[in-house]
Amino acid sequence: MSDKIRSDQVFGLAKHYRFQWEEAQGGYVLLFPEGMIKLNGGAGEVIKRVDGKKTVGEIVADCKAAFPDVPDLEADVLAMLELAVGKTWITLKE
Amino acid sequence: MAQQNNGASLNHPPKPFWLLAEITYRCPLHCAFCYNPTDYATHTQNELSTEQWIKVLRDARKLGALQLGISGGEPLLRDDIEEIVAEAGSLGYYSNLITSGVGLTEKRIAEFKRGGLDHIQLSMHDITKDINNFITDTNTFELKKKVAAMIKEYDYPMVLNVVIHRYNIEHIGEILEMAEAIGADFVELANTQYYGWSLLNRAQLMPTREQLEKAEAITNKFRERVGNKMKVFFVVPDYYADRPKKCMNGWGEVFMIVTANGDVLPCHSARSLPGLEFPNVRDKGLEWAWNESPAFNKYRGDDWMKEPCRTCPEKEKDLGGCRCQTYLLTGDPEGTDPVCSKSPTHQIILDAIEEAKNPQIASRPILFRNDKNSRLIADGELSEIVKPFHALP
Ligand code: SF4
Ligand code: SF4
Numbered sequence: 001m002s003d004k005i006r007s008d009q010v011f012g013l014a015k016h017y018r019f020q021w022e023e024a025q026g027g028y029v030l031l032f033p034e035g036m037i038k039l040n041g042g043a044g045e046v047i048k049r050v051d052g053k054k055t056v057g058e059i060v061a062d063c064k065a066a067f068p069d070v071p072d073l074e075a076d077v078l079a080m081l082e083l084a085v086g087k088t089w090i091t092l093k094e
Numbered sequence: 095m096a097q098q099n100n101g102a103s104l105n106h107p108p109k110p111f112w113l114l115a116e117i118t119y120r121c122p123l124h125c126a127f128c129y130n131p132t133d134y135a136t137h138t139q140n141e142l143s144t145e146q147w148i149k150v151l152r153d154a155r156k157l158g159a160l161q162l163g164i165s166g167g168e169p170l171l172r173d174d175i176e177e178i179v180a181e182a183g184s185l186g187y188y189s190n191l192i193t194s195g196v197g198l199t200e201k202r203i204a205e206f207k208r209g210g211l212d213h214i215q216l217s218m219h220d221i222t223k224d225i226n227n228f229i230t231d232t233n234t235f236e237l238k239k240k241v242a243a244m245i246k247e248y249d250y251p252m253v254l255n256v257v258i259h260r261y262n263i264e265h266i267g268e269i270l271e272m273a274e275a276i277g278a279d280f281v282e283l284a285n286t287q288y289y290g291w292s293l294l295n296r297a298q299l300m301p302t303r304e305q306l307e308k309a310e311a312i313t314n315k316f317r318e319r320v321g322n323k324m325k326v327f328f329v330v331p332d333y334y335a336d337r338p339k340k341c342m343n344g345w346g347e348v349f350m351i352v353t354a355n356g357d358v359l360p361c362h363s364a365r366s367l368p369g370l371e372f373p374n375v376r377d378k379g380l381e382w383a384w385n386e387s388p389a390f391n392k393y394r395g396d397d398w399m400k401e402p403c404r405t406c407p408e409k410e411k412d413l414g415g416c417r418c419q420t421y422l423l424t425g426d427p428e429g430t431d432p433v434c435s436k437s438p439t440h441q442i443i444l445d446a447i448e449e450a451k452n453p454q455i456a457s458r459p460i461l462f463r464n465d466k467n468s469r470l471i472a473d474g475e476l477s478e479i480v481k482p483f484h485a486l487p
Binding site: 031 | 160188253280325
């Protein structure tokens with residue numbers, strides 16, 4: 001699944017995964033049977049925007065608007081999405 | 095970037111990510127490998143009430159708990175399980191019902207869905223009716239298949255847990271195929287760990303190293319074929335490992351267990367350890383239990399360690415192994431886990447492996463987990479069998 005991610009693609013959280021803010025962790029977490037992943041700040045901000053509706057392009061634009069001072073944001077967001085696809089946290093919507 | 099985390103990071107003070115609620119010790123099955131305490135029958139009278147469980151859930155959530163396992167015994171034997179599940183849902187837990195399937199009806203599963211239960215972990219034993227019914231000492235094979243279908247129908251992720259032992263290890267390929275056929279999403283092949291009842295039945299349950307290696311090879315091949323469609327976990331039995339496991343990811347680091355009668359434990363079998371008084375939720379509450387109680391602080395970190403662990407370069411990796419296993423097998427709760435090849439008591443493990451090869455010992459009748467046997471043990475009447483294991487509860 002290392003195909004390049006395209007900006008018109010739409011991703012959603014994988015089936016049976018849940019994403020939520022955890023006060024006690026001070027961060028976002030992904031929950032699934034048999035485990036949990038704590039996402040660091042940047043990863044959390046990207047996954048938060050993966051809602052099964054926004055295109056990759058829209059997610060990138062959204063992140064840029066939210067964090068205007070971060071350089072090279074697009075590459076980071078795409079890398080994060082690629083990682084999430086590889087780990088099967090998110091899947092392509094038809 | 096993201097960090098794979100079962101909760102065991104070095105964030106101090108530790109927070110209990112996982113709460114395991116063993117809401118009852120009653121169980122319609124009598125599994126030979128059950129890790130419940132062998133004297134569980136003395137704990138079945140004073141179960142916590144619904145209100146007490148709800149308070150446990152709220153207090154643990156405040157402490158940081160996020161993953162919830164509802165288990166037992168058989169949790170479905172409690173009539174208030176729907177209420178407990180609904181409370182967990184509204185508190186934002188990621189909740190898991192760990193069940194044998196006995197007592198799961200269409201009505202109940204619909205109620206769980208409404209209450210926000212996230213997944214159901216079903217125990218399966220074998221592809222053959224004979225072995226399923228033998229090892230659980232019940233007639234439950236057909237029922238398990240029905241329950242699996244129901245779980246699927248209600249769109250739950252299907253998590254199958256298969257405890258592996260000598261009687262089913264040769265069927266691992268077929269077991270995996272069955273899991274695929276019924277649409278499992280996750281399969282946990284959990285090699286028996288020897289505590290509680292399984293320790294008493296160790297010589298009868300332990301597979302040989304050759305059987306284990308073959309099973310692992312078959313599992314790997316299966317993984318390659320199915321890819322991401324189904325996740326298969328193979329939990330290696332530590333008797334055949336060189337190093338012990340990092341028990342519970344560290345004592346009082348991530349896991350908190352509340353037992354049917356309200357005891358708060360850092361691991362399933364902690365009550366077997368000598369000289370420790372475990373807190374009970376009826377007394378000072380969960381926060382005190384987790385943060386302050388002497389029992390939870392006793393083996394936190396590594397200050398308690400003796401040689402060879404104390405100066406071992408690998409000590410962060412396994413924290414010297416399991417306290418309960420070490421005590422049960424060696425009589426010293428602060429020693430090095432005998433599983434470790436650096437342990438001065440490692441011979442005990444090698445002997446146990448040999449013992450399991452001895453046809454005379456291995457063919458002794460299994461002591462099934464049931465109320466009668468549990469009472470006999472509690473009353474000291476099976477001391478001949480229990481004796482080699484220090485203070486087995
Ligand atoms: S292992 Fe078997 S006997 Fe023990 S609690 Fe689970 S289902 Fe019941
Ligand atoms: S000696 Fe102790 S710390 Fe070192 S590897 Fe063995 S059990 Fe772990």
